[in-house]
Amino acid sequence: MHANVSPENLSRLFKKKGLNSLPTLTGHRDIMVMPLALLEKSMNKKISLLLKDNRILEGRLAGYDDYMNMVLEDTEERTADQTRRLGTVILRGNNVVSIAPL
Numbered sequence: 234m235h236a237n238v239s240p241e242n243l244s245r246l247f248k249k250k251g252l253n254s255l256p257t258l259t260g261h262r263d264i265m266v267m268p269l270a271l272l273e274k275s276m277n278k279k280i281s282l283l284l285k286d287n288r289i290l291e292g293r294l295a296g297y298d299d300y301m302n303m304v305l306e307d308t309e310e311r312t313a314d315q316t317r318r319l320g321t322v323i324l325r326g327n328n329v330v331s332i333a334p335l
Contacts, residue, residue: 271332272297279335280305284328288312291335292322301326 275294282290282303292308303326308319 268301268332269297269299271334272301272303275332275334281333281335282324282329283331283333285330286328290319290322290324292319295321297326301329303329 272294276296278294279291280294282305284290289311290305290308291311292305294303295306296304303324305322305324306320308322310317310319
C-alpha cells in the first residue's frame with residue numbers, strides 16, 4: 234500500500250469498485266469495519282483493546298476523538314500474569330493495535 238493512501242481514500246476506492254471487504258491471506262473476504270465507525274457503535278458499551286505492548290484493556294467506551302484517543306471507564310488491564318482494576322483511563326490512540334466489542 235502507498236504511504237499516501239488514507240483510510241478514507243481506501244474506503245472510497247473499495248466502494249467505487251463495489252467491494253465492501255478486503256481479501257485475507259486465505260483469499261476469503263472479511264467485512265472491513267472502519268475504526269471510527271466501530272467506536273461510534275461502541276459508545277457506552279464494553280470494548281477490548283490490544284495495545285502495542287501486548288496488554289489488553291477492557292472497559293466501557295465513554296468517549297473518543299478523530300485521532301482514536303479514547304476514554305474508558307470501569308477499565309481492567311490484563312497481562313499474561315495478572316488483572317488490575319484501573320477505573321477511568323485516557324488512552325492515546327496510537328497505542329492501540331486492535332479494537333473488539335465485547
